């Protein structure tokens with residue numbers, strides 16, 4: 001039911017403009033989250049005018065915004081050119097746990113906000129996910145058949161379709177397993193915490209993905225924007241591995257011998273909603289267009305060693 005054949009549409013809609021573009025102002029919805037936060041800092045460092053929002057995680061640099069209740073017109077968006085949409089219920093099981101609410105946040109009100117922004121000529125940059133694919137074969141290119149297997153993926157697909165159908169200018173950026181290098185920032189931080197608490201670290205050897213450093217996602221977004229790119233892109237490095245291999249590699253690098261890594265299957269977990277076994281994306285189009293060098297994992301491990 002959720003199979004879509006969009007190759008032709010993607011091909012005709014993928015437009016390129018290699019000139020560097022001066023952007024007047026950028027709104028980041030969800031700038032208090034992992035990706036939004038790094039992107040906000042990166043764009044600010046580049047000297048861009050950036051306005052960001054938070055929902056529950058208060059931050060004096062950001063403005064309160066609830067996608068369900070706050071009118072978009074109350075944000076100081078006059079004269080802005082782009083809106084990076086990071087606001088979401090981003091946990092797969094949370095979307096399934098309360099489908100009604102997650103649909104309101106991730107789809108209905110997001111579409112409304114994107115539409116209202118477009119009325120002010122603000123171009124959407126939507127952060128989507130590898131979850132729009134079924135995760136059977138992996139290596140997904142931008143124009144491959146989308147066929148999500150969980151509610152979260154279906155919600156992402158709905159917003160993608162809304163944008164594809166109604167907008168000429170847009171960026172849809174799909175990403176995979178994103179991690180940061182500080183406390184609380186994704187899988188490595190989580191593993192270190194479990195190690196410190198002497199907990200078992202269950203890692204599926206049949207779950208394949210491309211771990212992506214959040215700083216690279218922020219830089220990648222910056223590059224796409226700077227180059228005035230439009231269309232669909234996968235910001236993802238070329239290398240991929242399974243979760244178990246990754247954990248072994250990580251703790252080996254840190255020379256930690258007594259981490260309690262337990263090899264298992266994704267099927268052993270009692271998740272509320274389905275998980276993809278092979279979600280890795282093909283990011284070659286993005287790499288070709290931007291020339292971004294993704295940070296090698298070992299470099300990230302070095303930072304993590306110092307920070308955590």
Ligand SMILES: NC(=O)c1ccc[n+]([C@@H]2O[C@H](COP(=O)([O-])OP(=O)(O)OC[C@H]3O[C@@H](n4cnc5c(N)ncnc54)[C@H](OP(=O)(O)O)[C@@H]3O)[C@@H](O)[C@H]2O)c1
Pocket residue numbers: 029030031032033034035036053054055056057058065066067068085086087088089090091105127128129130175176177178179
């Ligand atoms: N991280 C990944 O591995 C990954 C992979 C693929 C795709 N993505 C997608 O990338 C985007 C950003 O991900 P992330 O990892 O940065 O997620 P995150 O850390 O969970 O951040 C989500 C953001 O959404 C905001 N938010 C939540 N409910 C909201 C509401 N009702 N109204 C307005 N804002 C609300 C949060 O604000 P508060 O924190 O202030 O409450 C936060 O700023 C999401 O769309 C996610 O689905 C992420």
